[in-house]
Amino acid sequence: MSQARTLNDVAKHANVSPSTVSRILNGTASVSPDKRKSVEEAISLLGYRPNLMAQALAKGRSMTIGVVTQAISSPFYGETFVGIEQGLASSGYHPMFISGHWRAEEEREAVDILTSRRADALIILGGNLEDDYLLKMAESLPIVTVGRTVQGLEHQSINISQEDGAMLGMRHLLDLGHRRIAHISGPPSHRDAIERFTGYKNALAEYGIAYDPELVLEGNYQERAGLLATEQLLSRRTDVTAIFAANDQTAMGARLAMFRRGIRVPDDMSLIGFDDLFASGYTTPPLTTVRQPGEDMGLAAANMVFALLEGHRPKPPRLSASLIVRESTSRLRFA
Amino acid sequence: MSQARTLNDVAKHANVSPSTVSRILNGTASVSPDKRKSVEEAISLLGYRPNLMAQALAKGRSMTIGVVTQAISSPFYGETFVGIEQGLASSGYHPMFISGHWRAEEEREAVDILTSRRADALIILGGNLEDDYLLKMAESLPIVTVGRTVQGLEHQSINISQEDGAMLGMRHLLDLGHRRIAHISGPPSHRDAIERFTGYKNALAEYGIAYDPELVLEGNYQERAGLLATEQLLSRRTDVTAIFAANDQTAMGARLAMFRRGIRVPDDMSLIGFDDLFASGYTTPPLTTVRQPGEDMGLAAANMVFALLEGHRPKPPRLSASLIVRESTSRLRFA
DNA sequence: CTGAAAGCGCTTACAG
DNA sequence: CTGAAAGCGCTTACAG
Numbered sequence: 277m278s279q280a281r282t283l284n285d286v287a288k289h290a291n292v293s294p295s296t297v298s299r300i301l302n303g304t305a306s307v308s309p310d311k312r313k314s315v316e317e318a319i320s321l322l323g324y325r326p327n328l329m330a331q332a333l334a335k336g337r338s339m340t341i342g343v344v345t346q347a348i349s350s351p352f353y354g355e356t357f358v359g360i361e362q363g364l365a366s367s368g369y370h371p372m373f374i375s376g377h378w379r380a381e382e383e384r385e386a387v388d389i390l391t392s393r394r395a396d397a398l399i400i401l402g403g404n405l406e407d408d409y410l411l412k413m414a415e416s417l418p419i420v421t422v423g424r425t426v427q428g429l430e431h432q433s434i435n436i437s438q439e440d441g442a443m444l445g446m447r448h449l450l451d452l453g454h455r456r457i458a459h460i461s462g463p464p465s466h467r468d469a470i471e472r473f474t475g476y477k478n479a480l481a482e483y484g485i486a487y488d489p490e491l492v493l494e495g496n497y498q499e500r501a502g503l504l505a506t507e508q509l510l511s512r513r514t515d516v517t518a519i520f521a522a523n524d525q526t527a528m529g530a531r532l533a534m535f536r537r538g539i540r541v542p543d544d545m546s547l548i549g550f551d552d553l554f555a556s557g558y559t560t561p562p563l564t565t566v567r568q569p570g571e572d573m574g575l576a577a578a579n580m581v582f583a584l585l586e587g588h589r590p591k592p593p594r595l596s597a598s599l600i601v602r603e604s605t606s607r608l609r610f611a
Numbered sequence: 612m613s614q615a616r617t618l619n620d621v622a623k624h625a626n627v628s629p630s631t632v633s634r635i636l637n638g639t640a641s642v643s644p645d646k647r648k649s650v651e652e653a654i655s656l657l658g659y660r661p662n663l664m665a666q667a668l669a670k671g672r673s674m675t676i677g678v679v680t681q682a683i684s685s686p687f688y689g690e691t692f693v694g695i696e697q698g699l700a701s702s703g704y705h706p707m708f709i710s711g712h713w714r715a716e717e718e719r720e721a722v723d724i725l726t727s728r729r730a731d732a733l734i735i736l737g738g739n740l741e742d743d744y745l746l747k748m749a750e751s752l753p754i755v756t757v758g759r760t761v762q763g764l765e766h767q768s769i770n771i772s773q774e775d776g777a778m779l780g781m782r783h784l785l786d787l788g789h790r791r792i793a794h795i796s797g798p799p800s801h802r803d804a805i806e807r808f809t810g811y812k813n814a815l816a817e818y819g820i821a822y823d824p825e826l827v828l829e830g831n832y833q834e835r836a837g838l839l840a841t842e843q844l845l846s847r848r849t850d851v852t853a854i855f856a857a858n859d860q861t862a863m864g865a866r867l868a869m870f871r872r873g874i875r876v877p878d879d880m881s882l883i884g885f886d887d888l889f890a891s892g893y894t895t896p897p898l899t900t901v902r903q904p905g906e907d908m909g910l911a912a913a914n915m916v917f918a919l920l921e922g923h924r925p926k927p928p929r930l931s932a933s934l935i936v937r938e939s940t941s942r943l944r945f946a
Numbered sequence: 947c948t949g950a951a952a953g954c955g956c957t958t959a960c961a962g
Numbered sequence: 963c964t965g966a967a968a969g970c971g972c973t974t975a976c977a978g
Contacts, residue, residue, distance in 0.1 A: 280729075282955055293965045298957060308963060328728040329667040330955035333970045338664055348692040348708075351890075354684030361683060361710060370724060372707050373683075375696060389705060393663040394615075499893045528893040535895040555686075558834045558863040560870040560895050617971055628949045633973060643947060665971035668954045 281322040289318035301326060332394060340372050341581055342390030343399040344383055348375050351525070351553045352570055353401055356422060359574020360399060367582070369396070378463075380404040387413065397581045400424075404465065418584035422577045424467055432584065434576045434592045436568060438468045441597025442475025443482075445520055445548045445566040448599055450483045453608035454518040454546060460495040460505045460530060462522040469497070472522050472550060491516065495526045502529025510537060517545060517608055524549035524556045524565055531559065531604075542606035552600050561603035569595055616657040624653035636661060667729060675707050676916055677725030678734040679718055683710050686860070686888045687905055688736055691757060694909020695734060702917070704731070713798075715739040722748065732916045735759075739800070753919035757912050759802055767919065769911045769927045771903060773803045776932025777810025778817075780855055780883045780901040783934055785818045788943035789853040789881060795830040795840045795865060797857040804832070807857050807885060826851065830861045837864025845872060852880060852943055859884035859891045859900055866894065866939075877941035887935050896938035904930050 283301075287294045292311050299305045300315050307315075318324070332338040343360060345353050360371050374390060376383030383405050390398060397418040400410065407426050413419055414429055425433035449457055459476045462469025473492070480487055490513065493505035502521055509516065510533065521527035527549030534541055541547050541561060549556060552567035572595055580590035618636075622629040627646050634640045635650050642650075653659070667673040678695060680688050695706050709725060711718030718740050725733060732753035735745065745761050748754055753767075760768035784792055794811045797804025808827070815822055825848065828840035837856055844851060845868065856862035862884030869876055876882050876896060884891060887902035907930055915925035 283957095284955075294956080295958080295965060296963090299964085302957080304958085306963070311964085325723065325727050327668070327955055329664050329673055330970090331957080332664040333662070333668055333972085334955075334957040336970070348696060349686075349689030349889075351684075351686065351689075354686075354689065357683040370707070370709065370728075372705070374705065388660065392660050393705075499890070503893070528890065531895060532893050532897070554684075555834070555863065555890055558838070558867050560866060562867070618973095619971075629972080630949060630974080631947090634948085637973080639974085641947070646948085662971055665954090666973080668956085668970090669972040669974085671954070 280327070281324045283324075283326070285322055286315065286318045286324050289322060290314040336394075337396050338394040339369050340393060340395050341369050341397050341399060341578075342387075342393070342395030343371050343373050343401065344376050344386040344390065344403065344405075345373050345401045346376055346378050346403055348373055351555065352523070352551050352568070355554070355570030356401060356574035356577075359571040359576075360578050361574075362571075363575040363578020363581075369581075371399075376403050376405075378402075378404055378466075380406065384409070391417070397585060399577045399581065402466075402468070418581060420577050420580045420584065420590070422573050431590055431592060432580065434573050434580065434595065436573075436595050436597050438471035438597070439475040439478065441550065441566045441568065442472040442520070443479045444597055444599045445550065446476055446479030447482075448564070448601065449518045449520060449546060449548060449605065450479060450485075452518075452546065452605060455485055455608075456488075456491065456513075456516045457518045457520055458491040458493065458509055458513075458516045459520045460493045460502055460509075460522055460526050462495060462497045462526070464494060466497075469522055476520055495522055495529075497523050497525055499525050499529035499532075502526035503533045504529070506530040506533035507536075510534075510539070518605070519545065519547050521547065521549045524551045524553045524563060527556075527563055527565070527604075528559065531563075541604050543609070546605040546608075548605055557602070559604075564602045564605040565600050567598045567600045569598075615662070616659045618659075618661070620657055621650065621653045621659050624657060625649040671729075672731050673729040674704050675728065675730050676704050676732050676734060676913075677722075677728070677730030678706050678708050678736065679711050679721040679725065679738065679740075680708050680736045681711055681713050681738055683708055686890065687858070687886050687903070690889070690905030691736060691909035691912075694906040694911075695913050696909075697906075698910045698913020698916075704916075706734075711738050711740075713737075713739055713801075715741065719744070726752070732920060734912045734916065737801075737803070753916060755912050755915045755919065755925070757908050766925055766927060767915065769908050769915065769930065771908075771931050773806035773932070774810040774813065776885065776901045776903065777807040777855070778814045779932055779934045780885065781811055781814030782817075783899070783936065784853045784855060784881060784883060784940065785814060785820075787853075787881065787940060790820055790943075791823075791826065791848075791851045792853045792855055793826040793828065793844055793848075793851045794855045795828045795837055795844075795857055795861050797830060797832045797861070799829060801832075804857055811855055830857055830864075832858050832860055834860050834864035834867075837861035838868045839864070841865040841868035842871075845869075845874070853940070854880065854882050856882065856884050859886045859888045859898060862891075862898055862900070862939075863894065866898075876939050878944070881940040881943075883940055892937070894939075899937045899940040900935050902933045902935045904933075 374386035400421045402423040421433045495501040549565040556563040583590035709721035735756045737758040756768045760770045830836040884900040891898040918925035
């Protein structure tokens with residue numbers, strides 16, 4: 277193990293004081309050209325790299341933005357990660373992702389890990405942390421939430437209306453003539469899952485269609501649950517002509533269940549998802565879905581963090597869901 | 612912003628020296644029960660959380676494991692991330708992911724960021740960093756590579772034989788009677804893509820089939836390239852009965868191209884992928900593929916890091932590819 | 947078992 | 963423009 281060089285090594289080598297080296301490194305004061313030159317030479321000669329831990333301690337800034345995510349391999353959050361990465365790029369700040377797996381307790385641990393590391397700000401992606409907890413945190417640390425808006429922290433929240441998104445998808449189905457539309461929900465404990473379900477019911481009401489509880493099945497945002505729910509649905513109802521899945525992963529499971537029964541999509545049944553995962557453009561048939569701009573949300577979160585860090589009040593951009601019509605939905609053939 | 616409490620605050624509150632508090636925190640010496648008690652009370656009373664930055668500086672250990680990945684939203688690496696997370700869980704170490712996007716320069720930046728932060732070890736996932744560079748790094752820092760094995764660093768590399776994996780997939784196709792098998796490659800600059808291609812050719816040779824360059828198309832591991840390559844292939848050859856895609860994402864693109872042309876899978880054409888992404892079990896039809904145990908590889912990497920950190924020579928487990936037969940391949944109907 | 951002191955590698959008033 | 967000194971919040975020999 278070769279010893280890492282220190283600021284002091286550089287100073288000695290360049291015959292200046294550590295202070296001067298520090299000032300050059302930070303561009304924090306003007307320095308005579310010749311000293312600057314010899315310092316720069318010493319730096320490259322020694323291959324010096326500042327110790328971020330020491331800097332963090334001295335400056336009181338760790339240059340890390342903690343992001344508590346739910347699953348590091350989630351296809352939806354993955355797009356948000358990319359947005360955060362890009363938003364933070366070349367700012368000197370770097371994200372540190374810790375997974376909470378939708379369990380409030382684990383999420384609190386994630387927050388503890390991040391605050392122990394003195395993250396300069398936190399980005400909270402969805403999850404089940406209580407509003408009160410978040411509100412309290414926000415008093416001592418810049419935090420922005422993504423995919424949920426906290427009462428009293430609206431300007432630090434970036435979100436779309438899940439309900440509006442769901443209505444967008446439902447109206448599409450309704451306008452195509454579908455009336456018996458099933459819904460496979462997300463986890464009943466998830467805010468956004470509830471909102472999407474609400475959108476489903478509202479759209480039905482808007483079109484004057486009676487809500488039929490037998491048509492809604494509980495899922496959990498995972499493919500397998502979509503598959504199981506659809507099997508169950510198909511075995512007890514034969515009049516359903518379309519399914520509104522709570523997210524694309526659920527839709528994939530539903531798609532497979534239909535495939536197994538020889539039900540053609542969209543000829544025999546229409547299917548619509550939510551999120552617009554990258555992969556959804558490559559399913560067969562390509563999936564019609566409600567797009568949630570995950571990457572833009574991540575980007576916005578990064579920018580809001582910057583605003584907070586500079587003491588400004590962030591201005592969350594107005595982002596919204598949009599309908600992406602592909603090939604898994606079609607006009608009802610025979611009513 | 613409420614001030615974060617320090618070790619000193621706790622010490623004063625408990626009427627002991629900072630040293631004692633530190634020792635209690637680290638379990639580094641036995642302390643009288645009453646002092647321990649009052650210290651613990653002070654800690655919870657003040658809500659004290661140790662400053663990891665300060666600890667890192669004092670101990671010379673940051674407790675972070677740097678992982679240079681290529682894309683934070685990659686479905687394949689995502690599984691490896693999960694393995695790393697799990698492997699590191701409750702060890703006190705935490706991963707920090709930085710993306711290199713398969714560009715050596717960016718990857719080197721990622722390494723610099725991580726060493727500046729004094730990562731205690733590095734996990735390198737694939738990528739294009741030069742062997743020499745990695746070898747040099749390894750002299751001063753514990754590093755383990757995943758998905759590539761570096762000459763002279765074999766016991767710090769965890770990998771499967773991509774070539775063997777490809778042969779597994781090809782033999783499956785060959786045994787089903789297929790003879791005109793196309794290959795859509797990964798990026799020609801990727802080690803693993805080259806190995807998979809080699810496996811393709813070797814399998815052909817093994818079965819005494821002449822290699823036909825017109826049957827191999829260049830891809831880049833992305834869906835879109837798989838789609839385009841397949842369109843190209845289908846427009847110039849009508850005798851192909853199976854496609855071996857360099858990875859599952861490529862296979863998805865190929866699948867869509869076939870769908871567009873009304874080619875049934877596997878009735879008209881067989882399709883096989885590589886990786887076994889989680890989503891591949893939910894495509895229509897579910898995809899036959901060569902499984903690469905991404906999560907196990909991540910887990911193994913974490914364990915190898917521990918070994919290195921403890922000064923042991925890591926023993927990489929023997930992991931290998933396996934064939935997952937699902938429904939996208941079938942016996943050749945008519946020859 | 948416990949404390950005072952020095953040190954980890956930086957930064958930043960404070961002087962000049 | 964530049965240096966000496968103190969400090970960031972811990973840890974860890976060194977004494978006792």
